[in-house]
Amino acid sequence: MMLSIQELSYSFEEEKPIFQGLTFDVKRGEFVSVIGASGSGKSTLFKLVTGLLEPDQGDILIEGQRTGKRLGSVGYMPQKDLLLPWRTVLENVLLPLEVTKERKQAKIPEIKEWLARFGLADYENTYPKELSGGMKQRVAFLRTLMTGKELLLLDEPFGALDSLTKRNMHQWLLGLWGELQKTVLFITHDLEEAILLSDRVYVLHNKGIKEMKVTLSRPRSSQLIYQSEFITMRKELEWLINHEN
Incomplete structure (x- = not known):
C-alpha cells in the first residue's frame, strides 16, 4: 500500500475536530481524488500527510512505513x-x-x-x-x-484555470498518465474532474469518509463526460456529497 491513513484525528487547539477516526488507503499506482465541502478538512489532510502538521491520534503510513518525519517524503503541488x-x-x-x-x-x-x-x-x-x-x-x-517521489499530492492544481484550459489539461494528463507510473492523491471541487481522472473518489465530510469506485476503463478521453455511464457516476457522487449519513 502506498498510503495508509489509520484512525486519524485532528483539531486546531480547542476547536471541534476536523475529523475523527479517519481511515482510508491509496494503492500503488492509483489516482485517487478527495472531494468535499469547504471546511471538510481536505487541505488539512494534505498538510498531515506531508508532515506540515502532526495528527492528534492515528497513524499515517507511507509505503508501509510509520515515520514521524514525513517532510520531504512525498511530492506536493499546490493550486498556485x-x-x-x-x-x-x-x-x-x-x-x-x-x-x-x-x-x-x-x-x-x-x-x-x-x-x-x-x-x-x-x-x-x-x-x-x-x-x-x-x-x-x-x-x-x-x-x-x-x-x-512515488506519491504525489496535487491540491486543486487546475482549480484556477478557465474551463477550456482545464479541459485541455485533463486531456493532456489522461494521455500522459500511463507513462508516469506514479501514485496520485488529488484534491478537487470539480465532480467531473474527479470521475474523469480517478480510479477511486473519496468524499470527505464531518462525519467521516465515503468511497466511490470509478469503473471507467483506461485509457480515457475527456469525451467520456457525455456518456451515460459517466453521468450515472456523477449522480452517485452528488448523492454521496449531499447525504452524509
Whole structure:
C-alpha cells in the first residue's frame, strides 16, 4: 500500500475536530481524488500527510512505513504554480534537485525529454510571465515529478484555470498518465474532474469518509463526460456529497 491513513484525528487547539477516526488507503499506482465541502478538512489532510502538521491520534503510513518525519517524503503541488519569476522554465524544474543537492547536470537530458512530452520543448529558456496558465501548471507539475517521489499530492492544481484550459489539461494528463507510473492523491471541487481522472473518489465530510469506485476503463478521453455511464457516476457522487449519513 502506498498510503495508509489509520484512525486519524485532528483539531486546531480547542476547536471541534476536523475529523475523527479517519481511515482510508491509496494503492500503488492509483489516482485517487478527495472531494468535499469547504471546511471538510481536505487541505488539512494534505498538510498531515506531508508532515506540515502532526495528527492528534492515528497513524499515517507511507509505503508501509510509520515515520514521524514525513517532510520531504512525498511530492506536493499546490493550486498556485508558485514558479519563481526570475528563473526560466528549465531552472524552475531543476529546483527540487537543488534542494536535495543532486547533480543537476546529469538530470538535464531527462528533464528536456520530459519537457518535450509536456509540450514545452521550445520553452525551456522562457520565463513564467511569458507562459499561459496551462503551461505554468505543466511546468509546476513537472517540477513536482522531479522530486522523485512515488506519491504525489496535487491540491486543486487546475482549480484556477478557465474551463477550456482545464479541459485541455485533463486531456493532456489522461494521455500522459500511463507513462508516469506514479501514485496520485488529488484534491478537487470539480465532480467531473474527479470521475474523469480517478480510479477511486473519496468524499470527505464531518462525519467521516465515503468511497466511490470509478469503473471507467483506461485509457480515457475527456469525451467520456457525455456518456451515460459517466453521468450515472456523477449522480452517485452528488448523492454521496449531499447525504452524509
